[in-house]
Structures are given as structure tokens and as C-alpha cells.
Amino acid sequence: MEAVRALLVGVLLTVAVVVQASVLARLGLPGAAPQLVVVAVAGVALAGGPAAGAIAGFAAGLLADVAPPAVSPIGLSALVLVLVGWSTGLLRGSLPRLPARLAAVAAVTVAALAAASGLAMMLGAHPGPWPALAAHWSVAAAYDVALGLLLLPPVGWFWRRLDPPPLRGYPA
Amino acid sequence: MLLGLLLLAAFVLVTLDAKAGRDSPLDGVRGAAGRVLGPIESGVAAVAGGIGHLATGAAWSGGPTERADRLARENAALRAQLGTTPTPADEDAANRLLRLAGTRGLRIVPARIVALGAGLGFSWTATLDAGSDDGLRPDLTVLTGDGLVGRVSRVSPTTATVLLATDPSSHVGVRLGRTGDIGVVSGQSGALLRLEMLAADAGPRVGDTVATYGSAGGRPFAARVVVGRVTRIMPGAVGSGAAALVAPAVRFSSLDLVGVVVAAPRVAHRRSTTVQRPPPVVPAPTGGP
Numbered sequence: 470m471e472a473v474r475a476l477l478v479g480v481l482l483t484v485a486v487v488v489q490a491s492v493l494a495r496l497g498l499p500g501a502a503p504q505l506v507v508v509a510v511a512g513v514a515l516a517g518g519p520a521a522g523a524i525a526g527f528a529a530g531l532l533a534d535v536a537p538p539a540v541s542p543i544g545l546s547a548l549v550l551v552l553v554g555w556s557t558g559l560l561r562g563s564l565p566r567l568p569a570r571l572a573a574v575a576a577v578t579v580a581a582l583a584a585a586s587g588l589a590m591m592l593g594a595h596p597g598p599w600p601a602l603a604a605h606w607s608v609a610a611a612y613d614v615a616l617g618l619l620l621l622p623p624v625g626w627f628w629r630r631l632d633p634p635p636l637r638g639y640p641a
Numbered sequence: 642m643l644l645g646l647l648l649l650a651a652f653v654l655v656t657l658d659a660k661a662g663r664d665s666p667l668d669g670v671r672g673a674a675g676r677v678l679g680p681i682e683s684g685v686a687a688v689a690g691g692i693g694h695l696a697t698g699a700a701w702s703g704g705p706t707e708r709a710d711r712l713a714r715e716n717a718a719l720r721a722q723l724g725t726t727p728t729p730a731d732e733d734a735a736n737r738l739l740r741l742a743g744t745r746g747l748r749i750v751p752a753r754i755v756a757l758g759a760g761l762g763f764s765w766t767a768t769l770d771a772g773s774d775d776g777l778r779p780d781l782t783v784l785t786g787d788g789l790v791g792r793v794s795r796v797s798p799t800t801a802t803v804l805l806a807t808d809p810s811s812h813v814g815v816r817l818g819r820t821g822d823i824g825v826v827s828g829q830s831g832a833l834l835r836l837e838m839l840a841a842d843a844g845p846r847v848g849d850t851v852a853t854y855g856s857a858g859g860r861p862f863a864a865r866v867v868v869g870r871v872t873r874i875m876p877g878a879v880g881s882g883a884a885a886l887v888a889p890a891v892r893f894s895s896l897d898l899v900g901v902v903v904a905a906p907r908v909a910h911r912r913s914t915t916v917q918r919p920p921p922v923v924p925a926p927t928g929g930p
Contacts, residue, residue: 487681488685491683492685537768538768538802540758541758543671544652544653544654544657544658547654548651551644551647551648601831
């Protein structure tokens with residue numbers, strides 16, 4: 470069951486990266502592109518805890534940095550998404566209800582985009598004026614709340630369905 | 642513990658890749674991912690495009706005539722999706738592209754943009770559904786009938802990555818259409834591009850057209866491709882030429898069909914010319930003793 474769950478999470482993250490690049494980025498939605506990859510990692514973290522979230526973040530980040538047409542240094546998204554997965558997973562226990570989890574997704578989106586901009590600036594990129602960036606991040610956070618509404622419940626449900634069965638012969 | 646290990650691994654990867662640039666040892670990973678994920682991205686883009694055509698073709702309606710109209714539209718949309726009848730927008734873009742190539746003598750490979758960057762970092766790149774199997778190589782100009790889109794930065798067998806002109810690391814040598822002065826246009830991660838003139842006294846004016854200067858052999862940039870139009874003059878930095886903002890001629894938010902210039906226009910061999918010295922003027926003999 471662990472293997473099946475890991476495989477399904479891998480498929481989810483791959484689909485998220487491909488759909489992000491081929492569909493969501495090309496839609497031309499006003500203000501920003503929805504960050505499906507961030508929502509997927511947050512969903513796995515809120516279902517599975519900090520360790521699962523960190524590994525999912527690492528894998529998703531590497532995929533996003535390596536899939537065409539990325540040119541940013543490989544590992545940049547991985548670095549940011551590991552922290553996203555870990556911190557969201559830590560909040561799993563204290564956020565039992567969906568609205569609070571969606572607020573966490575919005576906060577985490579802004580934090581991830583800000584961290585990525587900061588890292589990119591340290592490596593020499595010039596993201597542009599701060600007010601435009603802040604507006605960009607807020608709109609992306611709003612889109613991610615909508616995506617989270619669609620994605621978080623199914624991910625949580627599948628995660629629990631695929632829980633490994635308790636060991637037989639031992640007290641529960 | 643796990644967190645520390647993962648962070649360390651990611652940090653090492655970033656350092657390796659960032660320092661090495663194009664010869665990075667991790668470049669092979671990008672190539673392999675391009676081979677696998679590129680066709681998947683093309684497929685997903687095609688499916689999404691088909692669904693989009695169907696969605697815009699369908700309409701909420703009732704009544705028999707409205708239903709007949711709706712069915713006729715859905716039929717047209719389905720045919721468009723199958724590629725047998727292009728949509729008007731597609732045809733318009735294709736016509737403009739072919740007209741530009743024809744009048745300039747450029748040899749182009751047409752391609753579609755199937756994906757835009759998915760990573761969190763700031764890079765403005767796009768994936769094409771044509772690759773080295775179609776004759777593409779790195780450092781070729783990508784354009785539409787409206788103007789410059791960018792240049793090819795890497796290729797895999799079936800896909801290629803385009804560095805768009807709006808990327809902060811894209812620098813294009815340009816000429817002002819009005820005066821012929823030379824400058825550099827760089828991307829700013831946003832809608833407008835930044836123009837910096839080389840000469841301190843070159844004065845760009847609002848409305849001036851900016852076109853590519855052209856590189857040797859047309860790689861990476863073919864000559865005289867329109868980049869955009871000056872929209873605002875900015876107070877220049879000390880010690881350099883005037884700076885201005887340029888609105889790109891291409892709408893980057895709706896890129897679809899593009900052309901990649903694979904061969905520079907053929908130039909006839911130039912012959913040297915001279916001007917014959919005029920024969921010396923012999924004064925007319927004056928009459929007289």
C-alpha cells in the first residue's frame with residue numbers, strides 16, 4: 470500500500486507539472502498563472518504530514534525544474550517546495566477544517582513565490598518592481614485557493630483510503 | 642533530519658547548475674526529461690486546445706433554429722479540432738507568418754507553442770512542438786508575422802525551448818527605425834521591454850519602431866525583425882545612453898503558431914563598383930587672331 474500510494478503521488482505530481490506548463494500557463498488568465506504544483510504539494514503535505522510533504526516537494530520541484538521549457542537552475546523549485554511541503558505538513562494537525570487549510574494554501578503560495586523570486590534575484594535575475602510582484606503573488610494565491618478547493622478533498626480521501634492496514638497480531 | 646538532507650541536496654543541485662551554465666553536468670537530465678515530457682506536453686496542449694474549441698463552439702440555447710445553429714457551430718469546431726479546417730485566427734496568423742517569410746526570403750519551420758514555464762523561478766520560456774528532427778538547432782530566431790518572439794535556447798529530438806524576449810536574460814541588439822542608432826533591448830519579466838541606446842546622444846522618441854540589428858549568419862537573430870515600438874522615455878542612467886520602454890509587437894499572452902528561421906536569406910554576391918573619372922574638359926578654342 471505504501472508503494473501504491475507513493476506511485477499515485479508520483480503520478481499526481483507529474484500530471485500537475487505537465488498540466489501547469491501545457492494548460493494553466495497558456496490560459497493567459499489575468500494577473501498570474503495558477504500554481505497547481507504548489508497546491509498539489511500542499512495537498513499531499515496536509516494529508517500525509519511533514520515527511521511526506523517534504524519528499525513530495527522535492528520530487529515536484531525537480532520535475533518542474535527539469536521539464537521543458539524550464540531554464541532556471543535545477544533545484545531552485547525543489548528547494549522552495551521542500552520547505553512548502555514541510556511547513557504545510559507541520560500544520561496538518563492544527564488545521565482540521567477545509568477553510569483554514571485553504572487559507573494555509575494561499576499563504577504558502579505567496580511564501581513560495583516570494584522565496585523563488587528572492588533566490589532568483591540572488592542568482593542574478595531581475596524580477597521587476599515590487600508592487601507588481603506583490604499583486605502577482607496575491608492573484609496567484611487567489612487562484613490557488615480555487616484549485617485547493619478542487620484538489621485538497623480528493624487527495625486527502627485517497628490518502629486515507631490507501632493507508633497501510635494495521636499489523637495483525639499486535640494490539641491496535 | 643530528512644528535511645536537512647533534502648534541503649542540502651537541493652542546494653547542491655542549484656549550485657552545480659547555476660555555476661556551470663550551459664555545460665552543466667545536469668544538462669543531460671534536462672535533455673532526457675525533454676524527450677519524455679515534451680511529447681506529453683504537446684499531447685496535453687492539443688487536447689486542451691480541442692476542448693477549448695468545443696467549449697467556444699457550444700452555446701446555451703433552446704429552440705429548433707437555435708439548436709441547428711448550435712450544431713452547425715459545434716460541427717465547425719470539431720472540424721477545426723481535427724485540423725481539417727483551421728479557425729479564422731489560425732489562418733490569419735499563418736498567413737501573416739508566410740507573408741513575412743516570403744517577402745524576406747526567410748526559410749522557416751512552423752511550430753506551435755505547447756507549454757510555458759512551470760518552475761517557480763523567473764524565467765520566460767516556451768516549449769515548441771518541433772525539435773532537432775525537424776531541423777531546429779540552438780540559437781535560431783523565433784518569430785511570428787507580427788515580430789520577434791525570442792530565440793531557441795535548447796533542442797531535443799521532438800521539442801525545443803524558446804527564450805522569450807520578455808525574459809530578463811534575453812538581450813537583443815536592435816536599431817531604431819527612424820535614425821538607425823544601435824541599442825540593446827532586454828526583457829523585464831513583464832509586458833514591456835527595456836531599450837538602452839549605445840550612444841549617449843541617441844534620442845529615441847515615443848512611437849519609434851525598433852527592429853533587430855541582426856547577427857552574423859542570422860544566428861541567433863535574423864536582421865530587421867520588428868521587436869516593438871517605443872512607448873515611454875525613461876531618465877537614463879549616468880554614463881550610458883538613453884533608456885526607454887518598448888511595447889513588444891507580439892502579444893506574448895496569446896502565442897500559438899510561430900516560425901523558426903532556419904536559414905538566413907540568400908544574398909547575391911556583391912560586385913564592386915567604381916565610378917569612371919569624367920574625361921578632362923577641353924576648353925573650346927576661342928576664335929581670334
